[in-house]
Structures are given as C-alpha cells and as structure tokens.
Amino acid sequence: MSVELAADREVVDCLILGFNDLAVDRYERMVRSMGVESGAYRDLALALVSHQGRPARALDVFTDLHYEGRPRPASPLHNSDFLWPTIPYLGSYLQRRGLRFAYVDRLHIESERARLRAMLRRGNIRSVAITTTLYVIPEPILELIKLVRAESDTVTIIVGGPYVTNNTRTLDADGQQRFFKLLGADVYIDSSEGEETLARVLGALRTRGVLDFIPNIAFARGGVYVKTSLQLESSDLVEEAVRYELFAEDIGQFVSLRTAKSCPFSCAFCGFPIRAGKYRYMGVERVESELDALRELGTVTTLTFLDDTFNVPKQRFRELLRMMIRKRYGFRWNSFYRADHGDAETIALMAEAGCEGVFLGVESGSDAVLASMKKTVRRRHFLRAIPLLREHGIVTHASLIIGFPGETVATVSETIELIERTRPTFYRAQLWYADPTTPVWKRREELGIEGEAFSWTHNTMDWRTAAELVDRMFLAVESSTWLPQLGFELWSVFYLKRFGMSVPQIEAFVANFNAVIKARMLASRVRPSESAPLEFAAEPELMDSLRVSAQFDRGVAPRAEPVARYGGRAYTDAERFFGELFVGFDGRRLAEAGPAPGERYVSRSRIITAASASPELDALSVLITAFGITLLRATGVDDIPLLVARPERPVLPLRLRVRSDQPLRARVAEIHEQRAAAEAHARFGMRVVSSELCMALHGATRPRFDALLRVEDDGLRAAVDDLSAAFVLVVRGSGAAEIEFTLAVAASARASVVVDPLLDALVAAIRAVGGRAAPGVANPQSSVPGWSADVEQEFNFQ
Numbered sequence: 001m002s003v004e005l006a007a008d009r010e011v012v013d014c015l016i017l018g019f020n021d022l023a024v025d026r027y028e029r030m031v032r033s034m035g036v037e038s039g040a041y042r043d044l045a046l047a048l049v050s051h052q053g054r055p056a057r058a059l060d061v062f063t064d065l066h067y068e069g070r071p072r073p074a075s076p077l078h079n080s081d082f083l084w085p086t087i088p089y090l091g092s093y094l095q096r097r098g099l100r101f102a103y104v105d106r107l108h109i110e111s112e113r114a115r116l117r118a119m120l121r122r123g124n125i126r127s128v129a130i131t132t133t134l135y136v137i138p139e140p141i142l143e144l145i146k147l148v149r150a151e152s153d154t155v156t157i158i159v160g161g162p163y164v165t166n167n168t169r170t171l172d173a174d175g176q177q178r179f180f181k182l183l184g185a186d187v188y189i190d191s192s193e194g195e196e197t198l199a200r201v202l203g204a205l206r207t208r209g210v211l212d213f214i215p216n217i218a219f220a221r222g223g224v225y226v227k228t229s230l231q232l233e234s235s236d237l238v239e240e241a242v243r244y245e246l247f248a249e250d251i252g253q254f255v256s257l258r259t260a261k262s263c264p265f266s267c268a269f270c271g272f273p274i275r276a277g278k279y280r281y282m283g284v285e286r287v288e289s290e291l292d293a294l295r296e297l298g299t300v301t302t303l304t305f306l307d308d309t310f311n312v313p314k315q316r317f318r319e320l321l322r323m324m325i326r327k328r329y330g331f332r333w334n335s336f337y338r339a340d341h342g343d344a345e346t347i348a349l350m351a352e353a354g355c356e357g358v359f360l361g362v363e364s365g366s367d368a369v370l371a372s373m374k375k376t377v378r379r380r381h382f383l384r385a386i387p388l389l390r391e392h393g394i395v396t397h398a399s400l401i402i403g404f405p406g407e408t409v410a411t412v413s414e415t416i417e418l419i420e421r422t423r424p425t426f427y428r429a430q431l432w433y434a435d436p437t438t439p440v441w442k443r444r445e446e447l448g449i450e451g452e453a454f455s456w457t458h459n460t461m462d463w464r465t466a467a468e469l470v471d472r473m474f475l476a477v478e479s480s481t482w483l484p485q486l487g488f489e490l491w492s493v494f495y496l497k498r499f500g501m502s503v504p505q506i507e508a509f510v511a512n513f514n515a516v517i518k519a520r521m522l523a524s525r526v527r528p529s530e531s532a533p534l535e536f537a538a539e540p541e542l543m544d545s546l547r548v549s550a551q552f553d554r555g556v557a558p559r560a561e562p563v564a565r566y567g568g569r570a571y572t573d574a575e576r577f578f579g580e581l582f583v584g585f586d587g588r589r590l591a592e593a594g595p596a597p598g599e600r601y602v603s604r605s606r607i608i609t610a611a612s613a614s615p616e617l618d619a620l621s622v623l624i625t626a627f628g629i630t631l632l633r634a635t636g637v638d639d640i641p642l643l644v645a646r647p648e649r650p651v652l653p654l655r656l657r658v659r660s661d662q663p664l665r666a667r668v669a670e671i672h673e674q675r676a677a678a679e680a681h682a683r684f685g686m687r688v689v690s691s692e693l694c695m696a697l698h699g700a701t702r703p704r705f706d707a708l709l710r711v712e713d714d715g716l717r718a719a720v721d722d723l724s725a726a727f728v729l730v731v732r733g734s735g736a737a738e739i740e741f742t743l744a745v746a747a748s749a750r751a752s753v754v755v756d757p758l759l760d761a762l763v764a765a766i767r768a769v770g771g772r773a774a775p776g777v778a779n780p781q782s783s784v785p786g787w788s789a790d791v792e793q794e795f796n797f798q
Contacts, residue, residue: 013202014094014158015119015128018084018105020140024048024487028055028534030139036533039431039454042467046474047486049516050534057487058513062496065550075109079487081495082254083247085306086131086161092243093195093235099202105250107144120151126205127156129198130185132163138183145184156205160189160198168218170436180218180225188225191216193261195240196233237261237282244293253301253498255294259287259320260307268374269363269404271437272308281307284319288327295329302494305335314341321349332356334395334494339385340377347388356497357395359490360386362427364401365418366411373404374439379418386422395503396424397483397490402473403432403466405440405447405458409693412469419480425503426483426490426510429470431463432456468693475518475687476575478568481507482514505552511563512546518566522650522687542566565683574681578688579698581655581678582641590635590706591726591748603743603755606763620644620711621672622766625664627709627729628656628671630762634727634745641689641703643725644675646711650682653689653705729762 031044048055051064063076075081087103094101102125104116119125128148130141145157167179168190180188189197197216204211211219215231237260244251260281263272282290294300311317324331337358350358360382364370367379382398389396398419402412419427434449434456435441441449448459456463474482483490488510496506520536538546542562549558564570624644632638640656654674658667678685688694692702708725712732726746731739743759 010100011124011126012102013099013126013206014101014198015116015125015155016087016090016101016103017107017116017128017130017144018087018103019080019107019134020144021078021080021106021108021487022137022140022143023108024057024060025054026139027137030137032530032533036530039463039467041533042471043431043454044486045533046470046482046517047484047488048534049513049520050532050536055534058484058510059487059492061513061546062509062550065547066552068547068551074111075106077495077499078106078108079489079492079495080106082252082256083250084131085256085258086133088242088244088247089240090129090131090195090198091246093240094199094202095243095246096240097199097203099199099206107147113147116147117151120148120155123152125152125155127158127202130157130159132159132161135161135163138163141183141185149184156187157185158187158189158198158201159183159185160191160194164188165190165192166437176218176227177225180220186220187211188218189216190218190227190230191233193233193235195235234261234278234280237280238286241286241290242293244297248297251297252299254304254495255300255302256304256306257290257294258306259290260309263308264312265309265376266374266439267363268372268440268443269401269432269435269438271435271439279309281316284316284323287320288323291324291327291329291331294331301330301332302498303331303333304491304494305333308336309338309341310335311338311346312341314346317341318346318349321346321353324353325349329354332494332497334358334490336361337385337389338377339381342385344388347385347392347394351392351394355394356494357397357425357490358389360396360398360424362398362400362415362418362424364404364407364411365415366407369404369406369411372406373401379414382418382422386424390423390425395490395493396426398422398424398427398480400427400429400473401432402429402470403456403461403463405443405449405460407432407461407466409465409469409697412473416473416477419477423479425481425507426493427477427480428483428485429473430485431466431470465693468691471521472691472694474514475521475566475571475684476568478572481510483510484513501552505549508558508563509546509549509552512542512549512558515542515563515566516546519683522566522683570681571684574684575688575694576698577677577681578653578685579695579700581653581674582689582695582700582703583698585639585641585655585701585703587701587704588637588639589704590631590637590640591746600744600746601755603741603759606741606759607738608741608763608767618668618672618675621668621675623729623731624654624656624675624709625668625671626762626766627707628658629664629667630758631656631707631727632658633761634758640707641705642707642709643705644709644711647713651686652678652682653685653703654678655703 028044028048031041034040047057049061050056051061059077059079067073084105087105091101091103102119104112104119106112107116130144132141135141141159141163148155148157168176171179187201189201191197194216197214200214201211201217203209204214211217212226212228215229216233218225218227242257260279262279263270264279294303331354333354334357335355337360339360361377362382363373363375365379365382370378386396386398400415402415415429431454433454434452436452440447448457450457451463454463493503493506497503516538519538519542520534523536539562545558545562548556624642628640628642631640638658640658642654642656644652644654652675654671656671689703695702705724706726708728710728710730712730726748728744730742730744733739741759741763743755743762745755745758
C-alpha cells in the first residue's frame with residue numbers, strides 16, 4: 001500500500017514506513033540463539049510448527065493448506081492485512097501542518113518493498129520515518145534502514161516509537177550511544193507520543209535549520225549522537241482526529257482506531273501508563289463523528305478499538321454503545337474489556353451494538369496474585385463476565401501471565417481452574433517478563449527479584465518453573481483453546497470470520513495446529529535438538545485433520561478424534577495415572593551414576609525360538625518381568641523404574657516391584673495389567689515422568705530410569721536415547737521363529753557384574769516362565785555374588 005504522489009517531482013517531507021514482519025525462519029534462528037531451553041524460545045515454540053521444512057505460524061500453515069489445489073493469492077493471509085494504524089494518525093497530523101507525506105505499508109511483502117525502492121529512486125523524498133510500535137528486537141528496523149540506504153544516501157532516516165523509548169529509559173548514556181549506533185538512523189524521537197517532535201524535525205529539515213533546540217530527540221553529529229532535553233508532549237484527540245479520506249484507497253474492511261490515550265490504572269507489571277501520561281478519552285460526539293467518517297468510506301466492516309480500557313469510564317461506554325445502536329452502523333467490532341467495569345446490562349448492549357469479541361486481561365485466577373499485580377479486577381469478576389459474554393455470542397480471549405512475584409504452583413492451579421470453569425473461547429499464558437520500566441521493579445529487593453526479561457528468579461518462583469507451568473497449562477486445559485501469539489492474535493479470529501469461517505471452524509483449525517505442537521512436545525526425545533528443535537513429523541491422521549480444518553469450505557468437517565488424543569482431559573488423566581504409579585517410590589538407583597560414553601560391558605547375543613519365549617502369557621510382559629528379576633539379582637533393588645521402547649510407539653514408563661514371595665506367573669500378570677493401563681496414556685508418559693513438577697503435584701518423586709528394554713523389529717530401531725541407562729536389554733526379531741537378546745551394562749553400574757551370566761540367567765528365566773525346558777542348554781553358572789546355579793530355584797518359577 002502507498003499514497004501515490006500528486007506529481008513525481010513534488011518534494012515529500014516524510015515517507016512513513018508501516019509494519020515490517022521479520023521472516024519467521026530468521027526470527028526463529030535469532031531466538032534459538034538464546035538457547036532452546038530459554039524462556040524466550042520456549043514461549044516462541046508454542047506458536048510454531050515445522051511446515052515444508054521451515055518454521056511456520058498458524059496463518060502461514062493455513063494459507064498453504066487452504067489453497068492446496070487451487071490458485072493462490074498474490075500475498076498470503078497475514079495478521080497485519082490492514083492499513084497500519086500509525087500511518088493514518090501520523091499522516092493526518094503532518095498534513096494539518098502543511099507537511100507533505102507519503103507512506104508504504106506491509107514491507108514484508110516484496111511488491112511493497114519494490115514500491116518503496118521506486119519512490120526513493122525518484123530523489124524527492126526528504127526523510128523516511130520508521131515507527132516501532134510492535135518491535136521488540138532491532139532486526140526489522142535494521143532491515144528497513146538497510147533497504148533505504150541502498151537506494152538513497154541523502155534521505156534522513158528518523159526512528160521513533162516504543163522500541164526507542166523503552167531502550168532510552170533502561171540504558172545508561174554509553175548504552176544509549178551503542179543502541180543508536182547499532183541501528184544507524186540519523187534522528188531518534190524519544191517521546192511517548194512523538195507527533196509534534198516529528199513535525200518540528202521535518203520543519204527543520206525543510207528549512208535546513210538546526211536540530212539542537214528541538215526537544216525529545218537524539219541526532220548524529222561527528223560520530224556521536226547528541227541528545228536534547230526531554231519535554232512531555234500531548235496531542236489533542238479531538239483536534240488531531242484521523243482524516244480517513246486521505247487514505248480511502250487503501251482502507252478496506254478493517255480499521256484499528258483509538259478513542260483514548262494511556263490507561264487510568266497502574267498494574268505493577270505494565271509500564272505503559274508511566275510512559276503515556278494522564279488518561280484522556282474522546283467524548284461520545286467525537287467518536288460518533290469518526291464512525292460516521294468510516295461509514296462514508298463504504299468499505300469498512302470490522303473495527304478494532306485499540307484503547308487499553310475501552311469500557312472505562314462505565315457511563316461513557318454505555319453512551320457509546322447506545323449511540324452505535326441508534327446509528328445502526330452495522331460494524332462488527334472488538335476491543336479490550338475490563339471485567340470489573342461492566343455488568344449484564346452493559347454486555348447485552350455490547351452485543352446489540354455489534355461487539356463480536358473482547359480481549360480480557362485476566363492475568364491470574366488467584367486473588368492473591370491479582371492483588372500483588374495491583375489489579376483492581378478479581379476472580380469473581382471473571383466468573384460473572386465470561387459466561388455472560390459467551391451467552392451473548394461474544395468471543396472471549398483470556399490473557400494470562402505466569403510467574404509474577406507471589407506466584408506459586410498452587411496459584412497457577414487456581415488459574416487453570418478459573419479457565420476450565422469459565423470456558424473462554426480462547427486463552428493464552430505467557431511467562432512473566434521482568435521489565436525494569438514497570439512499577440514492580442521498585443520493589444525488586446523486597447520481592448527478591450534477580451535477573452530480567454525472561455530469565456529471572458524471585459522469592460516464590462524462578463523462570464524455569466514458570467515456563468514448565470506454562471507448558472503444562474498448554475497441555476492440560478480442556479475447555480478453552482490456546483491462541484498462538486506469533487502472527488495469530490485475537491484479531492486474526494475476526495479476520496478469518498470475514499474470510500468466511502465460523503468461530504467453531506476457527507477453533508477447530510487452531511486446535512489441530514496446537515495438537516501438532518503438542519505431538520512435537522511429546523516426542524520421545526526429552527530435550528529438543530539445538531540445531532532443529534521444531535523438526536517433527538506428526539502422525540498422518542493428525543496432519544490430515546489439520547488440512548481438512550484449513551480447507552473448511554470444501555464440505556468436509558475435520559474428525560474430532562485426532563485432536564482429542566492430545567486434549568487437556570487426555571493429558572490430565574495421563575498425569576494422574578503416572579503420578580499415582582510412582583507414589584511411594586523411594587528414588588533408589590540401580591547405578592550411582594549414568595555411564596560415560598564407551599563405559600559399557602556388552603554381552604554376546606543369545607538367540608532362542610520365538611515359541612519358547614511366547615507361551616500363553618503375553619510375550620512382552622514375560623520379557624519385562626524376567627528383566628526386572630535379573631536387575632533385582634544384579635543390584636538388590638526391588639523397586640525398579642523401567643522404560644520400554646518399541647519402534648513407532650511412544651516410550652512406555654513402568655514401575656517393577658519385584659517380590660520374592662510372589663509366583664512368577666502372578667508377577668507377569670501384574671506387569672501385564674500395568675502395561676495395559678499405561679498404554680492408554682503412553683503418548684504423555686515420558687512428558688509426565690520426566691517432570692519433577694508434574695510428579696510432585698501427585699505426591700510422587702521423579703524416577704530416574706537406569707533400565708531400558710528396547711524392542712527392535714524388521715530393522716527399525718526404537719526411537720530413544722539409551723545412553724543414560726545403566727542396564728539396556730535389546731531384543732530383536734530375527735525371523736519368524738527366533739528372538740535375539742543383547743545386554744549392555746554400564747561400567748559404573750556395578751563393577752562386579754558380569755554381563756554374560758546375567759544374560760544366561762535372563763534367557764533361562766524367559767524359557768522357564770513358559771513352562772518349557774531349554775533343550776540342550778545346561779543351567780548357566782553365574783559369577784554374580786549371591787547367585788545360585790539352580791536357575792529355577794533362584795527365580796522361584798511356580
């Protein structure tokens with residue numbers, strides 16, 4: 001998008017650049033450089049899948065799957081597919097002051113970059129303004145500066161907005177100089193608003209005047225940046241209303257607008273009111289004029305009100321709603337909503353006035369944490385508001401913060417309970433971001449806050465625990481759909497509604513997308529790959545369901561079963577099962593420590609007939625039981641956590657409690673029963689048992705798996721890293737009639753263990769439990785201390 005200039009040679013005072021969305025694969029690599037276990041990457045990973053060999057967001061995947069087999073649009077569906085709101089606000093302000101402007105938006109699209117290059121080559125652009133409303137990293141800004149510099153070495157580059165002010169507020173003088181030089185702009189505007197400052201800079205550039213006496217800027221001179229004084233600036237909402245007629249050609253269905261500035265509240269985790277100054281809002285008449293102007297355009301269907309507190313004050317909000325009802329605009333709209341500043345009457349008016357969705361800053365389901373956050377809202381307000389909003393057909397999104405000072409595992413459980421009870425349409429939890437510009441920072445000593453950003457600790461929690469709790473919430477919540485953050489905000493729901501989807505169809509697509517992420521999280525490897533953490537091939541049935549949900553208009557509904565397998569209820573049932581399975585486990589180890597690479601004794605293989613190993617009892621249960629007894633005799637440990645790994649199946653955690661007074665066949669039956677129950681929850685097993693937090697929630701100790709039974713078949717190796725196990729039994733199918741066994745024991749497990757006699761005894765036990773003799777094979781002699789030469793007596797085969 002761009003304004004076409006009246007004449008090619010007319011000098012443009014300012015070319016305003018809109019949003020530049022950094023390429024997803026590049027952004028993923030940047031965040032991955034912080035470490036795949038960092039809070040920042042773990043947060044990002046809950047919004048990305050690997051699609052066609054590259055990281056992809058929800059709308060990226062939707063575009064590819066939706067247009068399979070049919071013509072694709074010139075540009076993909078995108079979360080910023082509207083005129084960036086900063087452009088009309090800045091452009092209107094400059095035009096009123098006689099300053100000529102042009103703009104280019106959506107600079108991640110190559111056709112718009114080509115238009116920018118063409119405009120710069122005309123040689124009549126005096127300055128370029130880069131706004132930073134949503135940027136939290138420098139790379140999108142650096143891309144734009146590089147693009148401009150490549151076409152013109154005379155244009156003045158001006159950068160302003162929240163990314164600039166956030167850095168100048170937190171960096172010392174030297175740090176600010178490094179920051180300015182890193183970006184390489186000519187002028188920086190350091191103001192919470194900045195329109196007046198920008199106009200004054202443009203006026204000076206037009207007259208070739210000096211910048212020294214313009215407040216709120218830093219500008220390059222002699223290899224350093226000169227900073228001027230800071231002065232509060234505040235433009236009037238009424239006098240500086242947007243002149244939508246200037247942008248009529250580029251305004252389509254969607255408009256984002258504001259009717260207020262700043263916020264009247266002082267939440268401890270938010271620095272916005274400090275930066276934005278006193279709360280100010282338009283009167284109802286002025287809002288009516290703006291909505292009239294939007295209706296006159298004839299294209300607008302959907303409004304997003306950007307006010308942080310659109311329904312404050314309450315009386316003004318009701319008057320706005322009644323005005324919108326009276327005027328019959330027909331707009332569908334969405335906004336932020338304060339649950340403690342509304343009631344049933346207000347919500348009914350919202351629905352009648354065209355509201356289709358609200359963003360709820362729930363933050364926590366615990367009143368104690370809400371009080372610590374200095375929030376005025378309480379749990380009871382959400383218990384009342386969310387069901388009322390749902391009854392009126394209004395989509396709700398509950399935004400949550402996990403880990404704020406005062407947070408505990410118990411308070412997060414309260415939050416989960418609130419979400420399950422109120423059932424918002426969507427929800428999302430984010431790791432608390434420790435920001436030095438927020439009010440809570442003044443209490444950091446009292447609260448024990450150390451570190452910052454996504455890496456912190458305080459008196460009641462650390463970031464690792466909080467990140468684990470976020471992951472658990474993602475897996476455990478059943479009654480609300482997790483909304484991916486990167487490239488798919490609440491606004492995307494209404495964007496897809498205008499595309500023709502119903503809310504249930506959107507929920508189905510997002511649920512399928514999330515299920516692919518959950519499947520990746522639950523893959524056998526416990527820790528993600530440092531080089532390609534997103535690489536994962538989900539099961540074909542799940543990918544088919546995702547594809548069908550994206551192709552919503554082809555007359556086929558996605559099946560519910562693939563998503564249900566990864567649903568919150570399935571996860572919580574699994575967590576309960578494995579938690580209860582290991583209650584009372586004393587944590588004893590088969591080995592003092594895991595083996596170092598190469599520190600293993602490996603037996604020579606044994607081969608027996610499949611018939612002798614597979615009697616009327618379940619063959620795998622026989623193997624597991626015999627392995628457990630062998631481990632008991634080798635180590636003296638009678639309570640053994642064991643992993644069973646099979647090709648193309650989830651790794652199965654089990655607990656073997658070997659009792660010498662129990663007949664062997666009864667032991668096999670007991671193991672078989674445990675196995676059958678565990679299989680129902682197998683996909684979640686490793687996730688649960690490898691989490692100290694999840695096990696502790698059920699009063700259990702996280703087991704350390706020193707024993708692994710790995711079954712291989714037809715050349716397929718079970719997908720598990722067995723290097724940390726002290727005892728590994730590998731079982732291979734060697735044709736229809738034979739099974740091959742190999743036993744590996746870590747040198748650090750027990751120096752006196754000799755593996756060949758151990759394997760001899762194991763094979764004899766497998767044969768004996770089937771009630772069959774081992775023809776031609778004498779009872780093996782063992783050099784393991786305490787072992788008897790009489791295998792049947794030693795293993796109590798009854």
